[in-house]
Amino acid sequence: MTFNQFMHPRNIYKANPPDFKKLALHYPEFRKHCDMDTFGKLHFDFKNPEAVLTLTKTLLEKDFGLFVDIPSDSLVPRIPGRLNYLLWLQDLMEENFKDEHIHCIDIGTGASCIYPLLGVKVCGWKFLAIESLSSNVDFARKNVERNSLQHVITVVHVAKDQSLYDVINSFEFPHFHFWMCNPPFFDTDEPEGSRSVIPRDPHSATVGKPEEMRTEGGEVRFVTRLIDESVKLNMKIRIYTSMLGRKISLRPVMDKLRSSGVSLTTFSQGKTQRWAVAWTFDKDVKLRVNFKILFLIIVFRTRALFPLRGYLLL
Numbered sequence: 001m002t003f004n005q006f007m008h009p010r011n012i013y014k015a016n017p018p019d020f021k022k023l024a025l026h027y028p029e030f031r032k033h034c035d036m037d038t039f040g041k042l043h044f045d046f047k048n049p050e051a052v053l054t055l056t057k058t059l060l061e062k063d064f065g066l067f068v069d070i071p072s073d074s075l076v077p078r079i080p081g082r083l084n085y086l087l088w089l090q091d092l093m094e095e096n097f098k099d100e101h102i103h104c105i106d107i108g109t110g111a112s113c114i115y116p117l118l119g120v121k122v123c124g125w126k127f128l129a130i131e132s133l134s135s136n137v138d139f140a141r142k143n144v145e146r147n148s149l150q151h152v153i154t155v156v157h158v159a160k161d162q163s164l165y166d167v168i169n170s171f172e173f174p175h176f177h178f179w180m181c182n183p184p185f186f187d188t189d190e191p192e193g194s195r196s197v198i199p200r201d202p203h204s205a206t207v208g209k210p211e212e213m214r215t216e217g218g219e220v221r222f223v224t225r226l227i228d229e230s231v232k233l234n235m236k237i238r239i240y241t242s243m244l245g246r247k248i249s250l251r252p253v254m255d256k257l258r259s260s261g262v263s264l265t266t267f268s269q270g271k272t273q274r275w276a277v278a279w280t281f282d283k284d285v286k287l288r289v290n291f292k293i294l295f296l297i298i299v300f301r302t303r304a305l306f307p308l309r310g311y312l313l314l
Contacts, residue, residue: 008087008088010087011080011083011087012063012083013079018055018059020034020044023055024042027061027062029057029058030058032054033045033054049072049076052076053076056068056070056076056077056078056079057069057070060079060117063079064118064121064122065121066117066118066147067147068112068113068114068117068143068146069142069143069146070111070112071111071135071139074111074136074139075110075111075112076112077112077114079114079118081274082114082115082118083118085180085243085274085276086118086122086123088276089104089123089178090122090123092239092278092287093123093125093177093178096239096284097177100177102125102126102177102178103126103173103176104125104126104127104128104176104177104178104179105127105128105130105168105176105178105179105180105237106119106129106179106180107164107179107180107226108130108132108181108182108183109129109130109136109140109155111133111135111136111140111143112140112143113129113139113140113144113153113155115127115129115180116129116149117143117147117149117153120152120153125152126152127152128154128156128168128171129153129155129156130158130164131155131157132157132159132160134157137157141155163229165229165232168237169233169236175235175237175238176236176237176238177238177239178237178238178239178240179237179239179240180242180243181241181243182243183222183243184218184219184222218246218249219245219249220249220252220253223242223244223249223256224252224253224256226242227240227253227256227279230281234281235282238282238285239278239279239280239282239287240280241276241278241279243274243275243276244275244277247273247275249275250275257277257279
């Protein structure tokens with residue numbers, strides 16, 4: 001059983017995975033990375049970083065009309081997984097803010113600016129895209145301009161240790177509907193050869209700048225800082241979310257979130273599994289989602305920092 005069966009129901013790749021033969025026929029750059037055996041079967045080298053980059057760019061052009069340039073040393077987004085995250089958020093927006101124009105924040109947007117670009121195309125949202133690496137900011141802005149989306153995506157350069165509270169409050173919006181984040185997984189202290197340091201997708205080439213792959217304290221400390229910032233921002237953002245790439249990160253992050261509402265779910269695509277957390281300080285926000293094929297949903301509901309009331313959904 002592949003994890004494809006557990007993709008979001010609206011993910012276009014759930015029932016219609018990419019047809020590599022058709023891609024090779026219509027996209028010359030993609031065709032360069034394909035070989036045909038004597039039986040007429042096409043082979044694509046997922047271990048080749050350049051090939052994986054070309055696949056991503058080809059899918060973005062074919063399926064979303066997006067033209068994206070990503071430097072060879074930057075993290076290459078896997079489109080099905082990015083869609084899962086966005087579609088889950090779309091469910092939350094539909095449940096809570098159905099008739100509102102959605103304004104959202106992407107923390108660590110990267111060179112590709114993938115979440116804002118897809119979020120605009122698929123969901124029609126407006127984005128504030130935050131990034132700390134100056135080289136990534138340059139590429140992200142060019143990708144926004146290349147697709148003529150400057151009116152709906154604003155890319156902001158922030159210092160690595162700059163307070164998100166100050167950045168977000170510098171904008172005049174009374175509130176943002178959500179923030180999203182796909183943090184670096186690994187701790188800077190973890191050696192390259194450690195058994196715990198596995199690629200983001202072990203079945204596909206993974207390349208990225210050190211700052212995109214590693215952070216001091218790993219993703220747990222990164223998300224912990226986000227939680228601390230969210231306490232200060234409170235209702236400025238209606239729903240806070242973050243991806244997690246390692247199952248061992250779930251417990252410490254959940255422990256940190258005991259004092260606020262949190263929804264835990266599982267995203268799956270291909271042979272790579274991801275998790276995400278969502279929390280809110282708004283007692284009227286519902287964190288249930290209509291993603292019926294999830295393995296497990298755990299929801300804790302509180303009013304801001306008042307005592308915990310929780311329940312388990314299967």
